[in-house]
Amino acid sequence: MASAPEQEAVQEGRGPSAHPAAVLNGRRRRTADDTAQTPVWPGAPMPLGARFRVGPDGVAGTNFALWSGGAEAVELCLFSAEGAETRVPLTELTHEIWHGFVPGVLPGQRYGYRVHGRWDPWTGARWNPAKLLLDPYARAVDGGAGNDYGRLPPEVYGHVRDWPQQQVADTVRDDRDSAPYVPKGVVVHDDAPDDEWLDDRRPKTPWADSVIYELHVRGFTKLHPGIPEELRGTYAGLAHPAAIEHLVRLGVTAVELLPVHQFAHEDHLLRRNLRNYWGYNSIGYFAPHAAYAASGTTGQQVGEFKRMVRALHAAGIEVILDVVYNHTAEASELGPMLSLRGIDNRGYYRLQHDARRYADYTGCGNTLHVVQPQVLRLITDSLRYWVTEMGVDGFRFDLAAALARSMHDVDMLSPFLAVIAQDPVLRRVKLIAEPWDVGAGGYQVGAFPPLWTEWNDRYRGAVRDFWRGALPDVRDLGYRLSGSSDLYAWGGRRPYASVNFVTAHDGFTLRDLVSYERKHNEANGEGNRDGTDDNRSWNCGAEGETDDEGVRALRRRQLRNLLTTLLLSTGVPMLVAGDELGRTQGGNNNAYCQDNETGWLDWGLLREPGWKALFDLTSRLIALRHEHPVLRRRAFFSGRAHSADGLRDLAWFTARGTEMTEQDWYAPAATLGMYLSGRDIPGRDARGVPVVDESFLVVLHAADHPLSFVLPGPPWAERYEVVVDTSREDQEDPPGVEHRAGTEITVPARAVLLLRVVGDGGTEA
Known part of the structure; x- marks a missing residue:
């Protein structure tokens, strides 16, 4: 590490090696678009975010409130349709919340923040007012870094990316304006009347009766021939009768949507002409991902999402969201500055003893510091919003063990789990944990408290091993088929605490599980190093697609065996979209960046007799499950x-x-x-x-x-x-x-x- 004087010189942009982009040292000149004429009233510190309202005096406007515990000043930045920026200082500060009411700011207004403070990465302080920041509470997001193919521009980084001394690369502040390249929040009229939404009726399916169907909004609808082309890949497409008809015929009770929170694309993908397809790279926890909207991205996506939920509810189908509160798209200290890092880096992220570095329990570069009250509030406010205002019925928490960490260790008495347990809204919805993270002690299958269900990967492993002939005995299989009482028969938990699955979005599809023994991820551009090597698969005698009808018939039989086992097991079954009709990813077991035919569902498979027969069997097994309570017990066998x-x-x-x-x-x-x-x-x-x-x-x-x-x-x-x-x-x-x-x-x-x-x-x- 550089000496203290050298550090100071680098931070200040001084010395013979100072980079040209750092010379301004934060003293950015005002532009012609800046104005001191915009009126701003004191407003209120709560609720956080941008809330449009009409006051008792009849004045319409928007209240803005942003938590930033260590900031020295905050500017609200308003953008016209042409991109012109108007800066409005927020001078009111209440309990670390900067706030103000701006008359005349109406729904559809695009906005962001510039937050002033110290730049001292060695102590975790990374304020940089040259960077426009997305409101963590934004209800809608328009535009975004990496929306089009191409690298993220250097302007979106808080530090100078091309600083020649790599050991201090992230410590030199970049003072170039990021506003043209980053997403903006959009003011939404939360209280706007919506007659279609008001008569929504939630299905409220008991846990024991549930059959979950994991799907990707874009991938499920993109190639569906019954959905109008302009609606394919969108919330409106999933709400279309042609999409819902398939779900109803299949008999599932809930869809579990891969992430629909606003997310961003990683630079390493954009440089390879790829993009983040799955969406596990969140940047806006209140905003429906704008790219999935057919109706527009300046607030229209909110109403479109609500109409999708209502259409699914009308068909008796619950909506569960896969949510990623463990990390954000800002990645490590070398990642872009889009929101939380520039608002209050130390207040939002877990830092190492060396505060320049992030503690990473997620494998994604950063971990949200859920023990901090403001972070816990952000997460729970987001969850309640999606339940009460967007109508969703539950959540699957990605890497939930990272949320359950107190200071360092996973703690089942952690603030996050305690708050959820007592919350009058959240304790009533479906809660599913992915019960592990990548940190030490992170594997917690069977350990989450009552109220929670869990993805049971021990079920996945036992069933895969049995059907490929790799189980040494059947002890483990007996537990998995009968509800995994060895994991869940404590503390009042029931068999439906086990979400049983053979495949998930992450890994081989069911067809690929019986067609490949090795992953084939070359299209991801990472030298086939990404994705797990522990697939527990068997290719039935030939690697990949084959013309050998004997092998093909055996594979279809193995698919029938796996699906039948899953749907006759005690616990809650989870299917992956397309497994019921033989979907393949060509052996790619990590298709997170394949926004193409590899990742999309091929509906033409239903026209092939063998795959149509597989769909019919799956539908019939689900119907048997619904008909017979002995197949969906609410208590463990004695x-x-x-x-x-x-x-x-x-x-x-x-x-x-x-x-x-x-x-x-x-x-x-x-x-x-x-x-x-x-x-x-x-x-x-x-x-x-x-x-x-x-x-x-x-x-x-x-x-x-x-x-x-x-x-x-x-x-x-x-x-x-x-x-x-x-x-x-x-x-x-x-x-x-x-x-x-x-x-x-x-x-x-x-x-x-x-x-x-x-x-x-x-x-x-």
């Missing part, structure tokens, strides 16, 4: 007998038709029989009547040869009727074959059989 005949709510069988012993659980096995009893299911229906359902036997057989399986005899059943047989390509008509209990049947190679129990003392068809 494994104990509930009647004199010895029947238990859950029993496990070997291929010999005998109940599994401890030795059987530890032995290598490719076959497992799971008996689900419909007698005395915990809970009562809406009329207070105890729930009774049919009973089922599920036989999973992963070996490459047929198997003789003895059906358990009385008292388990008198007869069994085959309901699903995944060895059959065509599932349109149920098999309907009956077998007497105690007889031996042949289970085809690599297949799942679902058999309805007849005559076990429960209900009969």
Whole structure:
């Protein structure tokens, strides 16, 4: 590190090596667009953000309020449609909030802030008034850095990027104006009447009855032939009847949208003519991503998003947002200055002991300091806004363990989790944790408190390994199929605490899982180094697409096996858009930057008989799940007998038709029989009547040869009727074959059989 005098000289832009862009030292000349004539009244410090209102005296205007604990001055910058800038000093300061009411500022006004303060990166101070900053509370965003292909210009960085001394590269302040290159906030009329929105009815599906469908707003709609071309890739496209029809036919109860908060593109992607497609690079936590709006980006995106939510609600489908509150698009200390870094770097981000550097628990360069009251307030204000004003029904928290860290360690009594638990709005919506981050001690599957559900990656691993023949025994599989009681049966948690999934946006699609053993991410431009190498996949004998019909038929069978296993497991199933119709990414297991046919859903697959049959099976399995409460239990199985005949709510069988012993659980096995009893299911229906359902036997057989399986005899059943047989390509008509209990049947190679129990003392068809 440079000596103290050298540091001071570099910071001040002095000395023989001072860069020309740093010479102004913050004393930027006023332009012709600047004015001291704009009136500004004191206004109010709350609520934060820009709020349009009409005062009791009939004067219309907007109140602006910005938290910045260490700032020395704040300027509100208003922009005309032509880009002319007017600066308005905010002189009122209340509890570290700079505020003012500006008469005549109406909805649609574009704005930003310039925040003055010390430039001293060694202590974490990075104020730079040459940089226009996005309001963290902006309800809509227009434009943005990297909107078009091309590198982020050097003006958007708070430091001089091309400083010759790399060891102090981020410490030399850049005083070039960033306003032409960065996103602007837009004033929105929050209280505008919207008759279509007022009669919205939320579905409120119980957790145990939920089936989640993870989709990308743009990717799901971009190629849909039934959606008008001008609406494809937008919120309006997802609200279109053609899009909703598919969701209804499939039977899902909720869509989980990949990030729709305003996000930015990384410079390293733009330099490769790529862009951030998934959106895990947030910069505006209140604003719907403007590029997904068909109607405009100066506030129209807000109404379009609301109409999308209402259309989904009208179809009985909840809306869950994938949210990224763990980090922002400003990246490391070498990243751009777009918002929080320039507002109060030390107040928003976790810094290392060397305050020039960021603590990074996310792998994205920075981590929000959620323990700080203003950061916690930003997150919870955002969450409440999306629930109360935008109508969403829940959230999936990306890298949630990073939010649960107190000072350093993950703490299940952290301020973030405590605030959520007591919040009267947020504790009533669906909360899903991705229960890990990339820091030490960050893997927290099974550890989140009651109220939370979790992505269960142990389910994903066990099911993938079983069907590729890599499980050493079936102990782990038994837990995963029956709700993962080893992880969640504590503190009042229920089986629906486990969000079961085999695939997610991050990784292979389901079709690629049975078509590739190696990732093929060359199109990402990172030398195939990105993406995980732990895919737990099997290509069925050929790498990638093949003309071998035997291999192709086996792959379709494996897809049927994986989907059937998922939808018959206890817990909440999550599907990825397109898995139900054989979508492929060509072996790319990290398509985060593939905003093209690789990342978009190919609807032409539905016209191919094999993939149409897969959709039909998936839809039928979801319908069975909705019809039978034994497949979506609200309480864990006890494994104990509930009647004199010895029947238990859950029993496990070997291929010999005998109940599994401890030795059987530890032995290598490719076959497992799971008996689900419909007698005395915990809970009562809406009329207070105890729930009774049919009973089922599920036989999973992963070996490459047929198997003789003895059906358990009385008292388990008198007869069994085959309901699903995944060895059959065509599932349109149920098999309907009956077998007497105690007889031996042949289970085809690599297949799942679902058999309805007849005559076990429960209900009969």
